[in-house]
Amino acid sequence: MTEWTVLHPFIDGGDPDNVARQVRYLDAAARKKLTESLRVYEKEQRTGAFVSKRFWTPRMCAMTVAGAALLPSASSVAAWIARNGLREDETGTDVIDLVIEVLRDRQVTWLPDLVDRLALRLPSDRLDADMQQLVRGLAAHTGIQPLATDGLVYAWIATGHADTSRASLARRLFEVDGLGPLLEAGDWPRKLAEDHTLDRSMLLEGCLYRLRRGGKAADLNGFLMLHKALAPTREEVATLTGDYEALLSNSHAPIAAMARHELLLASQASR
Known part of the structure; x- marks a missing residue:
């Protein structure tokens, strides 16, 4: 049995490889x-005085490995990993x-839950390549696709790599x-419009919903x-008349102009 007196020096010395060997x-x-x-060790480290961050971050990585190996649930492991990180600042390891x-190695039943919890921790306004790689690796091991979280949607559009169902992300x-x-920037309007594996009606209705929701012009x-790339037919516009009419009073002038134009064309076609 590995006692704390055996494991502790490897964590304190920032040696995650030997931590993994000891707990295997x-x-x-x-x-x-x-x-x-x-x-207790983590609490002491976080509340104590450190010589410098240089000596702290290697311990954090070793603690991340130890926590993943020891903590009892998906929620506790997800919080632990997010708190202690996956990369050493000094060496980039x-x-x-x-x-x-x-x-x-633990063969626990809650790994799919952990994948979803980690995916939920991905930021929705920037890339976190390390956490994304961890989610991808664990999802591959479990064989279960993670939730289409905000962070995974952002990562898909930012990198072009879908870490879960593209239909769910869309x-x-x-x-x-x-x-x-x-x-x-990524030519996504054309890519999405030409992707025949995605539901066109979902894309068009989702686009109108997003325009109606408002936000920054950019x-x-x-x-x-x-919307322009989807080039909705007159029949599609007629079916979604209520959605287009809701955009007529939009404070973003180009959106209101688009709605007027589409409704006019649809009305002319119906005569």
């Missing part, structure tokens, strides 16, 4: 016994593979703020471009 074959009882010591390894596209400029312009 522990049973549930041994992990539970070490958990309290680990929690990450512990993503080690975290996946120790979690895989449905959430219209609910995440700040994506408009990325749509325009954000809305990307969805105006998507």
Whole structure:
């Protein structure tokens, strides 16, 4: 059995590889016994005085691996990883593979829940490549696609890589703020409009919903471009007359102008 006196020096020395080796074959009882010591250690480190961040971040990575190996639930592991991080600042070394390894070795039933909890912690306004890689790796191990969270939607549009169902990401596209400029920069209006695996009606209705919801002009312009790329038919506009009429009073002039134009064409076609 690995005692805290054996594990502690590897954590304190910022040695995540040896932490992973020490905890690999522990049973549930041994992990539970070490958990309290680990929690106390982290609290002491965070409330104590440090020589410098240089000596702190390696310990954090080692603690991340230890927490992934010892803590009892998806919620506690997700919070622990988010708090202690996945990469050492000084060397740039990450512990993503080690975290996946120790979690895989545990054979716990809550890994799919952990994947979703980590995905929910991804920021919706910037990339967190380390957390995204961890989510991707754990999802591949479980074989279950994660939730289409705001962070995964942002990552999809920012990088072009879908870490869960593209259909699910596309449905959430219209609910995440700040994506408009990325749509325009990445030629996404054309890509989405030409993607026949996505539901066209969902894209059009979602686009109108996003324009109706309002926001900054820079954000809305990307969805105006998507609407233009979709080039709705007169029949589609007629079906969605109420949605277009709701845009006539929009404070963003280009949106109101688009709605008037589409409704006019639809009315002319019906004569």
